[in-house]
Amino acid sequence: MFKIGFDNEKYLHLQSQHIRERISKFGGKLYLEFGGKLFDDFHASRVLPGFEPDSKLKMLLQLKDKVEIVMAINASDIEKNKLRSDLGITYDVDVIRLIDCFRSIGLYVGSVVMTRFDGQASAVAFQKRLETLGIRVYRHYTIEGYPSDIAKIVSDEGYGKNEYIETTRELVVITAPGPGSGKMATCMSQLYHEHKMGIQSGYAKFETFPVWNLSLTHPVNLAYEAATADLNDVNMIDPFHLDAYGDTTVNYNRDVEIFPVVKAMLEKILGECPYKSPTDMGVNMAGNCIIDDENVRNASKQEILRRYYTALCQQRKGRIGDEVVLKLELLMKKAGITTNDRPVIGPALQKAILTGAPAASIELPDGQMVTGKTSELLGASSALLLNALKTLAGIDDKVELISPVILEPIQRLKTEHFGNRNPRLHTDEALIALSICAPSDERAELAMQQLDKLRGCEVHSSVILSSVDENVFKRLGINLTCEPIY
Numbered sequence: 001m002f003k004i005g006f007d008n009e010k011y012l013h014l015q016s017q018h019i020r021e022r023i024s025k026f027g028g029k030l031y032l033e034f035g036g037k038l039f040d041d042f043h044a045s046r047v048l049p050g051f052e053p054d055s056k057l058k059m060l061l062q063l064k065d066k067v068e069i070v071m072a073i074n075a076s077d078i079e080k081n082k083l084r085s086d087l088g089i090t091y092d093v094d095v096i097r098l099i100d101c102f103r104s105i106g107l108y109v110g111s112v113v114m115t116r117f118d119g120q121a122s123a124v125a126f127q128k129r130l131e132t133l134g135i136r137v138y139r140h141y142t143i144e145g146y147p148s149d150i151a152k153i154v155s156d157e158g159y160g161k162n163e164y165i166e167t168t169r170e171l172v173v174i175t176a177p178g179p180g181s182g183k184m185a186t187c188m189s190q191l192y193h194e195h196k197m198g199i200q201s202g203y204a205k206f207e208t209f210p211v212w213n214l215s216l217t218h219p220v221n222l223a224y225e226a227a228t229a230d231l232n233d234v235n236m237i238d239p240f241h242l243d244a245y246g247d248t249t250v251n252y253n254r255d256v257e258i259f260p261v262v263k264a265m266l267e268k269i270l271g272e273c274p275y276k277s278p279t280d281m282g283v284n285m286a287g288n289c290i291i292d293d294e295n296v297r298n299a300s301k302q303e304i305l306r307r308y309y310t311a312l313c314q315q316r317k318g319r320i321g322d323e324v325v326l327k328l329e330l331l332m333k334k335a336g337i338t339t340n341d342r343p344v345i346g347p348a349l350q351k352a353i354l355t356g357a358p359a360a361s362i363e364l365p366d367g368q369m370v371t372g373k374t375s376e377l378l379g380a381s382s383a384l385l386l387n388a389l390k391t392l393a394g395i396d397d398k399v400e401l402i403s404p405v406i407l408e409p410i411q412r413l414k415t416e417h418f419g420n421r422n423p424r425l426h427t428d429e430a431l432i433a434l435s436i437c438a439p440s441d442e443r444a445e446l447a448m449q450q451l452d453k454l455r456g457c458e459v460h461s462s463v464i465l466s467s468v469d470e471n472v473f474k475r476l477g478i479n480l481t482c483e484p485i486y
Contacts, residue, residue: 005295006050026202068169115182219300241277
């Protein structure tokens with residue numbers, strides 16, 4: 001089931017080497033706009049089996065002595081208390097979290113820049129908080145006419161008004177807690193100031209997706225469109241690259257649309273633009289490290305299906321409109337897949353029909369299917385996890401891993417003290433109960449030892465799960481889909 005399709009070691013070597021080459025091209029200093037997630041890039045690890053979620057960090061650590069990180073955050077996002085949907089924390093809190101994470105592994109964070117600053121009270125308060133922590137903060141302002149009025153933008157009334165960020169390393173990575181944080185404008189502003197000071201420096205962009213040297217309809221690139229279906233991002237042939245070199249490469253609409261502006265800015269700042277296309281600006285080497293295209297294609301198709309079911313559930317909850325689901329259905333047609341191509345769905349639905357209650361199924365690493373049903377003691381997800389652990393440990397299905405002596409007090413606590421009408425154990429409660437049994441029961445201990453083997457497994461539920469169960473599956477590294485049914 002788990003077949004490697006991506007050479008991670010080759011990627012680390014090629015990527016760091018390519019960035020070093022780009023630094024030298026600009027005379028020894030490069031501003032690198034870093035898109036996507038530096039930490040926990042699970043999307044990349046799902047569509048490129050073998051890609052490690054922290055690969056980008058490991059790559060930067062190979063350049064550790066050359067790297068300085070600047071965190072960008074839009075002052076308007078601070079004012080709006082904008083949330084990271086995956087973590088449930090505000091962007092300003094995430095900036096501090098990321099700084100701590102970077103520093104804990106030895107990466108140098110030089111400063112924070114607040115972009116589109118317009119005197120927002122919450123942004124001023126955030127700056128004071130950062131400075132109390134010993135973090136340097138700079139302000140970049142809203143520029144009237146951005147991004148179309150090039151003459152004003154690239155002038156002392158535009159970038160010239162921004163505070164110059166003092167940096168000391170060859171590679172300055174501009175990263176942010178999310179999109180719309182002003183990373184590119186920060187890079188351009190720095191180039192403007194340094195060109196006026198006679199400092200040679202350049203700009204490049206690092207985005208893992210879309211993969212420029214895979215076809216427009218390659219499942220990896222379709223999976224990227226699926227991941228950004230709610231943002232209206234569309235992959236497209238880079239027309240500038242095709243015109244300049246006669247080669248077909250893939251980029252995404254926002255980079256293609258903004259390239260004439262970037263080109264004009266670089267020409268005004270540097271005298272000439274070093275790039276002929278958006279593809280030229282990029283430094284991503286992921287496409288060169290795919291070693292089994294068939295495995296990568298299959299993994300990407302599964303990701304599209306997972307995104308589709310996530311969208312169906314979001315639609316059912318009223319959080320997104322029909323257009324996102326329709327776009328994902330179109331991407332499924334482009335990839336040549338249907339819901340029948342997700343093997344784990346059928347067993348869950350069959351079990352639900354047979355029992356007349358919610359059910360779930362899991363595909364284990366060897367391809368074996370295991371199901372879980374709703375009972376008086378356990379929810380379907382809890383039963384599924386225990387059944388999967390028993391199967392992996394070679395324990396007979398009839399064996400009860402959790403002692404009634406442990407179960408009964410938990411159920412009483414839920415019903416008599418917490419006011420729950422439902423005494424069934426959620427997944428977290430079932431696993432805690434199992435861990436309590438483990439020291440005195442060798443079979444429970446053996447089952448606990450199988451938990452790591454669940455990472456990367458596929459699960460499907462016949463109903464929408466509670467946030468508790470969703471989070472447990474996520475923390476175990478299990479890929480979950482649900483029917484859009486309460």
